[in-house]
Amino acid sequence: MPSSISLEALEALDLDPAFALHRGGKLEVRSTVPVRDAGDLALAYTPGVARVCSAIADEPELAKDYTWISNVVAVVSDGTAVLGLGDIGPAAAMPVMEGKALLFKQFAGVDAVPICLDCTGVDALVETVVRLAPSFGGINLEDISAPRCFEIESRLRELLDIPVFHDDQHGTAIVTLAALKNAARLTGRSLGELRVVVAGAGASGIAVSRILLNAGIGDIAVADSKGLIYEGRDGLNPVKEALARDSNRAGLRGSTEQALAGADVFVGLSGSTVSEEAVASMAAGSIVFALSNPTPEVRPEIARRYAHVVATGRSDFPNQINNVLAFPGVFRGALDVRATTITENMKVAAAEALAGVVGDDELSADCVIPSPFDERVAPAVIAAVSAQARADGVARL
Numbered sequence: 001m002p003s004s005i006s007l008e009a010l011e012a013l014d015l016d017p018a019f020a021l022h023r024g025g026k027l028e029v030r031s032t033v034p035v036r037d038a039g040d041l042a043l044a045y046t047p048g049v050a051r052v053c054s055a056i057a058d059e060p061e062l063a064k065d066y067t068w069i070s071n072v073v074a075v076v077s078d079g080t081a082v083l084g085l086g087d088i089g090p091a092a093a094m095p096v097m098e099g100k101a102l103l104f105k106q107f108a109g110v111d112a113v114p115i116c117l118d119c120t121g122v123d124a125l126v127e128t129v130v131r132l133a134p135s136f137g138g139i140n141l142e143d144i145s146a147p148r149c150f151e152i153e154s155r156l157r158e159l160l161d162i163p164v165f166h167d168d169q170h171g172t173a174i175v176t177l178a179a180l181k182n183a184a185r186l187t188g189r190s191l192g193e194l195r196v197v198v199a200g201a202g203a204s205g206i207a208v209s210r211i212l213l214n215a216g217i218g219d220i221a222v223a224d225s226k227g228l229i230y231e232g233r234d235g236l237n238p239v240k241e242a243l244a245r246d247s248n249r250a251g252l253r254g255s256t257e258q259a260l261a262g263a264d265v266f267v268g269l270s271g272s273t274v275s276e277e278a279v280a281s282m283a284a285g286s287i288v289f290a291l292s293n294p295t296p297e298v299r300p301e302i303a304r305r306y307a308h309v310v311a312t313g314r315s316d317f318p319n320q321i322n323n324v325l326a327f328p329g330v331f332r333g334a335l336d337v338r339a340t341t342i343t344e345n346m347k348v349a350a351a352e353a354l355a356g357v358v359g360d361d362e363l364s365a366d367c368v369i370p371s372p373f374d375e376r377v378a379p380a381v382i383a384a385v386s387a388q389a390r391a392d393g394v395a396r397l
Contacts, residue, residue: 026098027114064137064338072111073138073331075100076129078120081145081168081203084271084293090116093143100142100167108328108378110335112140122148126155133160137335140327141166146202150239163334163342169207171323174330174347175369176208176267176289177215178354179321182368183287183309185355189264194287196220197263199256199297200270201229201240208267211351213246214344221248223256223270265289268297280306291321309365318366325369326350329378333385337395346388353384 013019035041042048056062064070079093080086097114104112113136117128125148129139139162141153149166156164165171184191196217198209201224209222222229222243229236230253231244252259257278260266264283268274268290274297279288288307290296296312303310311319330350334342357370357380370377389395 022095026102070137072136073140074136075112075114075140075142077142078117078144082143090118103324104328108332110331122151125152130159138163138331147237147239149203161340165342167323167327168203171326172204173207173211174326174351175321177211177351179311179369181355182358186363187285187308191215191217194218194264196265197259198222198267205269219249221252221259227255228252268292274298276302279303319368322372324372329381330385333382337386337389337397339389340394343392345392346385349384349388350381353380
C-alpha cells in the first residue's frame with residue numbers, strides 16, 4: 001500500500017532534530033566475521049555450517065557457544081504503556097524499543113533486538129514470547145501495561161530458563177533503591193528508620209515498593225488513584241491485595257497528601273501532582289523522588305525548599321533516576337554467567353553496587369546517584385549481578 005506521507009512532509013519533519021536522528025531507524029545488523037572468498041563462504045554457510053548445526057542438535061547447550069544467543073536480548077513490547085504516552089500501539093512503540101536496544105549496546109555491549117507484538121492478550125503474548133525465546137539469551141519486557149505485565153512476567157519466568165526482566169518494574173526499582181540508600185546515608189539514617197509514601201501502584205510503583213520492603217524499609221504506604229492501599233480495601237486486584245498485606249503497617253487511609261504528613265520519603269510514580277503544602281508537612285531532612293515524566297509530581301525547585309534531597313526522572317535536573325543505570329549491567333552480568341533467571345537478590349546486589357559508585361567524597365544533595373555516562377557504573381553492576389547469580393545457584397558458568 002503506497003505511503004500517504006509526501007516527500008515534502010518528510011522533509012519538513014526532518015527539520016526537527018529528533019526526527020532527523022530517527023530517520024531510517026537507529027539500528028543495523030553487522031557481520032562479526034569476514035566473507036572474502038569461497039573458503040570463508042564455505043565456513044560461514046554451507047557446508048561448514050552443517051557441522052555446527054549437527055553438533056548443536058546433539059548438544060543444544062552448544063548454541064550458547066556457537067551462535068549469538070548468549071549475547072542477545074529480545075526487547076519485547078505490545079505498545080500499551082509507552083513512556084508517558086500510554087497505549088499507542090506496537091508500531092508507534094518501535095522508536096522506543098530501538099532506543100532501548102541502542103542503550104543495551106552502548107552501555108554494556110549487549111546486542112538487543114526490538115520486537116513489537118501486535119497482540120495484547122496475556123495468553124497470546126506469553127505464547128509468542130515463548131516461541132521466540134530459543135533465539136535469545138534473555139527477554140526484556142518493556143512498556144506493557146499493568147496489571148497484565150505482572151502476570152506476563154510471572155508466567156514467562158516459570159516457562160523459560162533464561163532471564164526475563166520487565167524493566168519498567170525492576171530497572172526503576174533498582175535505581176530508586178540505590179538513590180534512596182545514598183540519600184539515607186547522606187542524611188545519617190538507615191533504610192529501617194524511614195517511612196515512605198509511594199504515589200502510584202502501576203508496574204513501577206509496585207516494584208519499587210517491593211524492593212524497598214525486601215531491603216528493610218521502615219514502613220511504606222502506597223497510593224493508587226483511589227487513595228492509600230490497605231488490607232481489606234474494596235476493589236483491589238490480587239497484586240495490590242498482596243502488597244496491602246505486606247505494607248502500610250501504620251494502617252494509614254486517605255490520600256497521598258494526607259500520608260505525607262511526617263513522612264521521611266516521597267516516591268512519585270503516578271503522573272499526579274502533590275501540593276507544596278504536602279511536601280512542607282514531611283519530616284525534617286525529607287527526601288523527595290518526583291519521578292513522573294515529563295512532569296514531576298512536584299517541581300524540584302519547590303521541593304528543595306523543604307526536602308534535603310530531591311530526585312526526578314529528568315536529565316535536566318540533578319539526581320536523575322534513569323533505568324539505563326541498571327538494565328544494561330543487569331543483563332550483561334546475567335548473560336556472562338548464563339543465569340537461568342534474575343533473582344531478587346541479584347536486583348538488590350545491583351542496587352548496592354550502583355549506590356557504591358558514589359563515594360563519600362562525591363555524595364551530596366545533588367549527587368546521590370551517578371550519571372549514566374559514569375564509566376564505573378556498568379562494571380560495578382555487572383560484577384555484582386554475576387557474583388550474586390553464582391551465590392544464588394542460578395549461574396551455569
